[in-house]
Amino acid sequence: MRMADFWLTEKDLIHKLFKVLAPRYQPHPGSYTRMLHIPNRDCLDRAKMAVIELKGNPFPPLIRPRRDSEKTLLNQLLKAACAPGSELASRDRTSVPLLKHRGGRCPGRAQDLFLALNDHNRGTSLRFTFLFL
Secondary structure: OHHHHHHOOOOHHHHHHHHHHHHHHOOOOOOOEEEEEEOOOOOOOOOOEEEEEEOOOOOOOOOOOOOOOOOOHHHHHHHHHOOOOOHHHHOOOOOOOOOOOOOOOOHHHHHHHHHHHHHHOOOOOOOOOOOOO
């Protein structure tokens, strides 16, 4: 109680902390907060900023920015496999069942990439297997 009194500048929040928030998160075994980094302050000292969100609050959740990087292995392989002139352009997609995929980006391309990598590495001990669940 004394620590909360020391750290909280608004003294009416002490009651909310112990009477509202503590009983709400008592049965939860895991974390009850989520920290999201936001852009640095531009006008003053360029300090790093973050938002702490309590899980289960009545407000809409803060959305994390998605980082689509073209440098990941899967994106590089898909880019090379789908390039014009690759051997995947002539492959028949109807003879092979579709892979299960999450997100729905390009199941046909992932399937073709899987087949091409297995064909390319036939006879070696290295096999690539992509399974999108």
